[in-house]
Amino acid sequence: MLNRVILMGRITQDLDLKQTPSGVSVLTFNLAVERNYTKQGEEREADFITCVAWRNNAEFISRYFAKGRMIALEGRLRTRNYEDSNGTKHYVTEVYIDSVSFTGEAKKDDNGNSTNQSKPKSPPPQKSVAVTEEDVQTAIGDLGDFEEVLSDGPVPF
Numbered sequence: 001m002l003n004r005v006i007l008m009g010r011i012t013q014d015l016d017l018k019q020t021p022s023g024v025s026v027l028t029f030n031l032a033v034e035r036n037y038t039k040q041g042e043e044r045e046a047d048f049i050t051c052v053a054w055r056n057n058a059e060f061i062s063r064y065f066a067k068g069r070m071i072a073l074e075g076r077l078r079t080r081n082y083e084d085s086n087g088t089k090h091y092v093t094e095v096y097i098d099s100v101s102f103t104g105e106a107k108k109d110d111n112g113n114s115t116n117q118s119k120p121k122s123p124p125p126q127k128s129v130a131v132t133e134e135d136v137q138t139a140i141g142d143l144g145d146f147e148e149v150l151s152d153g154p155v156p157f
Contacts (some may be wrong), residue, residue: 005095008072008103009033012048016061027058032072032097049077053097061100072101 009031017027049075053061053109063069075097083089 003076004074005077006072006074006101007031007033007049007051007095008070009046009049011065011067011069011071014067015062015065017058025055025058027053027062028094029061031073050092050094051097052078052094053100057097057100061097064102070103072103074096074099 012030012032015027015029017025019025029051031049033049034044034046038044061071063143073095075095077093078096079091079093081089081091
C-alpha cells in the first residue's frame, strides 16, 4: 500500500509546541496550500490542511519556522473520529509529517522586510604567493619512485 503526501505551503498560525504527559513533543498546525487553477477574474484559492509533527520534527519546525513562513513537508494521511462534548461526531483527516525541508524563501524580520543573505558574495582577494622549485618538489614527491612506461598499448585499468 502507498500513503505519501508532499506539500508546500505557508503556516497559518503561531506555532505552539506541546508535550504529552510522557514528555513527547507534538506540534499541530494548519498549512495553506494554494491551488494551481484560478478562474479568470477570481482570487487564487487555497486548501487549509492540518499537519501533525512528533518528536524531533515537531521541535525542528517550532525552532526554525513561524506563522507565514513557507515550508515543504512529506508525510502520510491519517484519519480519526471523535465525539465532542455535545455528542457531535467529527471525522478528521491530518498529515502526519515524516520529513521537513526549507524552501529557500527569504527570512523576514519583525518589520516584514526580507533579510535574505543569499546575495552572491565577491570572492576573497587572491594573494600573490611566490612558489619555488623546492615547493613543487615537496608537493609532488620524489619522481624517482615512478617507472617510465614506453608502451602505447591499452591502459590496464
